[in-house]
Amino acid sequence: MIEIKDINKAFNGKTVLKSVSSTFKEGEINLIIGGSGTGKSVLLKCMIGLIKPDHGNVLYNGRDFYNSDKDTKQAIRREMGVLFQGGALFDSQTVEQNVRFPLDMLTDISPKEKKERVDFCLQRVGLEASGKRMPSEISGGMKKRVGIARAIVMNPKYLFCDEPNSGLDPLTSVKIDELIKEITDEYKITTVIITHDMNSVMEIGQNVMFLYQGDKLWEGVNSDITKTTVPELNEFIFANKLLRDAAKESNC
Numbered sequence: 077m078i079e080i081k082d083i084n085k086a087f088n089g090k091t092v093l094k095s096v097s098s099t100f101k102e103g104e105i106n107l108i109i110g111g112s113g114t115g116k117s118v119l120l121k122c123m124i125g126l127i128k129p130d131h132g133n134v135l136y137n138g139r140d141f142y143n144s145d146k147d148t149k150q151a152i153r154r155e156m157g158v159l160f161q162g163g164a165l166f167d168s169q170t171v172e173q174n175v176r177f178p179l180d181m182l183t184d185i186s187p188k189e190k191k192e193r194v195d196f197c198l199q200r201v202g203l204e205a206s207g208k209r210m211p212s213e214i215s216g217g218m219k220k221r222v223g224i225a226r227a228i229v230m231n232p233k234y235l236f237c238d239e240p241n242s243g244l245d246p247l248t249s250v251k252i253d254e255l256i257k258e259i260t261d262e263y264k265i266t267t268v269i270i271t272h273d274m275n276s277v278m279e280i281g282q283n284v285m286f287l288y289q290g291d292k293l294w295e296g297v298n299s300d301i302t303k304t305t306v307p308e309l310n311e312f313i314f315a316n317k318l319l320r321d322a323a324k325e326s327n328c
């Protein structure tokens with residue numbers, strides 16, 4: 077479980093996050109949604125320690141990240157897996173080398189153990205036959221899978237995904253969502269995903285937080301989202317015509 081309490085952040089006098097608090101549950105998919113520039117990525121970066129909030133706390137199973145000693149911070153960092161937007165793969169390294177990278181950087185396990193762990197993770201994301209290929213030789217969906225394999229190679233307790241569906245066709249997006257959901261269930265990970273994708277919200281959004289201009293305006297389970305009376309959230313959801321029509325039909 078991750079708790080964020082009263083997170084505030086401003087850049088050059090402009091407030092980007094306004095006292096945001098929430099709880100992200102273990103073994104569940106927790107989504108942060110909202111339009112462009114509403115502070116989703118800044119919030120995620122505040123959670124993983126890439127941007128220090130001006131005020132507020134981030135608690136990892138009760139451990140207060142920003143008020144921890146160096147060793148505890150390091151331990152929490154090792155429990156995080158991050159799938160960056162666009163995958164962030166090293167183009168000059170094979171798929172296998174990309175997945176092995178955190179093990180090389182953060183562990184001193186033997187080459188044999190590393191190989192076993194990398195093979196296991198590649199197999200878990202359905203890429204067991206692609207370890208020797210270069211990122212330039214695989215599709216966008218496969219790159220995301222490599223990113224997921226790398227994010228789980230350290231066996232994380234917390235998984236953060238920044239727009240895992242960006243740049244993918246709808247069918248591949250669904251497959252990536254399903255994979256993240258399966259892995260979250262299987263290893264009881266606390267997963268936090270930033271997305272614009274209403275399909276992801278409806279399919280896998282067990283807990284959803286809506287940010288608007290740095291404010292948390294709504295949170296709840298996905299099945300309640302279309303009943304919202306928050307005008308900004310309504311506008312965000314029903315920008316999608318299919319959903320608008322579906323909502324009209326269910327009200328008839």
Ligand SMILES: Nc1ncnc2c1ncn2[C@@H]1O[C@H](COP(=O)(O)OP(=O)(O)OP(=O)(O)O)[C@@H](O)[C@H]1O
Pocket residue numbers: 087092110111112113114115116117118119
């Ligand atoms: N390092 C920074 N320095 C100054 N301003 C920043 C910095 N990072 C983000 N911002 C500003 O903070 C605001 C929120 O940005 P953020 O990237 O969190 O938006 P977002 O909701 O993730 O948008 P998108 O969906 O388009 O990625 C924006 O106005 C952005 O310009």
